[in-house]
Amino acid sequence: xxxxxxxxHNGTERTLExxxxxxxxxxxxxxxxxxxxxxxxxxCACATCHVYVDPAFLALAGEQQEMEKSMxxxxxxxxxxxxxxxxxxxxxxxxxxxxxxxxxxx
Numbered sequence: 001x002x003x004x005x006x007x008x009h010n011g012t013e014r015t016l017e018x019x020x021x022x023x024x025x026x027x028x029x030x031x032x033x034x035x036x037x038x039x040x041x042x043x044c045a046c047a048t049c050h051v052y053v054d055p056a057f058l059a060l061a062g063e064q065q066e067m068e069k070s071m072x073x074x075x076x077x078x079x080x081x082x083x084x085x086x087x088x089x090x091x092x093x094x095x096x097x098x099x100x101x102x103x104x105x106x
Contacts, residue, residue, distance in 0.1 A: 002095040006033045009103035018090040024099060025049040025085035035101030042086040044068055047075035049085040051099040061088045061097070076104040 004027055005015045018027040028036035028049070037048040044067050053061050058081055064072075068087045072078050085099065 002090050002092060002097065004090070004094065005096075005098045006036075007098060007100040008035055009101060009106055018094075020090050020092065022090045023086050024051070024088040024090065024094075024097070027090065028085060033101075035105040036085060037105070038086060040086075044071055044084060044086055047071050047084060048105065050075040050078075050105065051083055051085045051101055052079055053081045053083050053088070054098040054100075055081055057094060057097045060091075060093045075102070077102050 002018050003015050004018050004024060005013055006028060007013050014033060016027055016031050023042055025036060025038050025042055029038050039048045040046040061083060068084050071084055072082055
């Protein structure tokens with residue numbers, strides 16, 4: 001199990017326990033984290049689960065695949081550490097992960 005901290009654009013933090021194998025998006029949706037809507041249900045077909053990954057965890061979060069890169073083209077305020085949370089699988093290595101939701105998703 002890993003602990004993930006979700007940070008809203010205004011700095012409000014919420015730390016949740018996440019089971020290995022879940023996506024970061026599933027953890028957020030199951031716990032009603034504001035700013036992560038996941039309109040497509042995790043199919044990588046929208047960008048409503050866009051987050052900024054703490055730079056210390058970028059390599060551990062895995063590489064973006066082409067489909068994710070294409071979907072991020074539809075997101076607002078994309079940064080080098082932007083990811084779709086539906087594409088980040090929880091592992092023990094992600095314990096302590098911090099992700100921030102963009103202001104445009106609130």
